[in-house]
Amino acid sequence: MLEVRGVVKRFGGVEALGGVDLDLPERGVHGIIGPNGSGKSTLFNVISGFYPPDAGEVRLDGRTLTGLAPHRVAQAGVVRTFQLSRAFSGLTVRENLLAAAPDRLGERPLAALFARPAWRRQERALAEEADAVLERLGIAHQADVPAGRLSYGQSRLLELGRALMARPRVLLLDEPTAGVHPNLVVRLAELVRAIAAEGRLVVVIEHNMPFVMGLCERVTVMDGGRVLTSGTPAQVRADERVLDAYLGEEPAHA
Numbered sequence: 384m385l386e387v388r389g390v391v392k393r394f395g396g397v398e399a400l401g402g403v404d405l406d407l408p409e410r411g412v413h414g415i416i417g418p419n420g421s422g423k424s425t426l427f428n429v430i431s432g433f434y435p436p437d438a439g440e441v442r443l444d445g446r447t448l449t450g451l452a453p454h455r456v457a458q459a460g461v462v463r464t465f466q467l468s469r470a471f472s473g474l475t476v477r478e479n480l481l482a483a484a485p486d487r488l489g490e491r492p493l494a495a496l497f498a499r500p501a502w503r504r505q506e507r508a509l510a511e512e513a514d515a516v517l518e519r520l521g522i523a524h525q526a527d528v529p530a531g532r533l534s535y536g537q538s539r540l541l542e543l544g545r546a547l548m549a550r551p552r553v554l555l556l557d558e559p560t561a562g563v564h565p566n567l568v569v570r571l572a573e574l575v576r577a578i579a580a581e582g583r584l585v586v587v588i589e590h591n592m593p594f595v596m597g598l599c600e601r602v603t604v605m606d607g608g609r610v611l612t613s614g615t616p617a618q619v620r621a622d623e624r625v626l627d628a629y630l631g632e633e634p635a636h637a
């Protein structure tokens with residue numbers, strides 16, 4: 384289980400996270416919503432090891448992830464996507480997936496050299512895995528196209544595919560529907576559901592309320608770098624503090 388304990392993150396004078404505690408479930412889809420600047424992306428950056436917190440800790444099954452480099456956090460099973468594509472535009476879609484797969488023979492180049500048959504078997508297995516991921520995302524026909532030539536929506540799918548190649552236990556998606564065509568939003572919801580149904584946890588930051596409310600078993604609301612509340616979509620929708628947070632100001636006085 385993924386636990387966030389007392390996480391504080393400051394940027395100069397800005398306190399982006401002011402002591403966040405969060406227990407995320409073992410599996411399923413969990414939403415994180417909140418107004419602009421409420422600390423959602425910063426929380427993902429801390430969980431995934433991109434930013435060290437100023438205080439607090441992130442644990443997976445009781446083991447601390449805090450202080451690990453992002454690729455170590457990914458090896459532990461927690462993988463994030465980025466809002467801007469991090470794909471190599473000159474490599475093909477398939478090559479991008481292969482580049483995103485961690486080396487499953489370990490990080491010992493010499494050992495890999497002396498174990499060439501094993502290495503070739505791994506290459507083949509990875510290529511099959513990449514093709515299965517492309518099939519699943521519906522972009523198999525683009526496998527040999529340079530990533531730079533994908534449409535915006537397809538490049539979002541490639542981002543998701545790159546994350547899946549790491550075989551995550553916990554997948555962190557930061558605004559997956561942003562700027563995406565409504566048809567693709569529907570498909571993204573199906574994909575996220577299917578990915579979670581394999582026994583993983585998917586955590587989704589979103590501003591698209593119908594998407595998040597339709598998809599998530601529980602939703603956490605952030606405001607001003609803190610957790611305002613967590614609950615089912617129905618509970619969160621009925622909570623007046625949530626609306627107040629989005630309006631961003633004290634209720635006007637008559």
Ligand SMILES: Nc1ncnc2c1ncn2[C@@H]1O[C@H](COP(=O)(O)OP(=O)(O)OP(=O)(O)O)[C@@H](O)[C@H]1O
Nearest residue numbers: 394397398399417418419420421422423424425426
């Ligand atoms: N790298 C950074 N350097 C300086 N300030 C930052 C940095 N990243 C985030 N912040 C600040 O921290 C606060 C929280 O930002 P964050 O990006 O986490 O919000 P968010 O909830 O993801 O917002 P949005 O919904 O707009 O994406 C903001 O005030 C932001 O300006």
Ligand SMILES: [Mg+2]
Nearest residue numbers: 423424425557
């Ligand atoms: Mg953000």
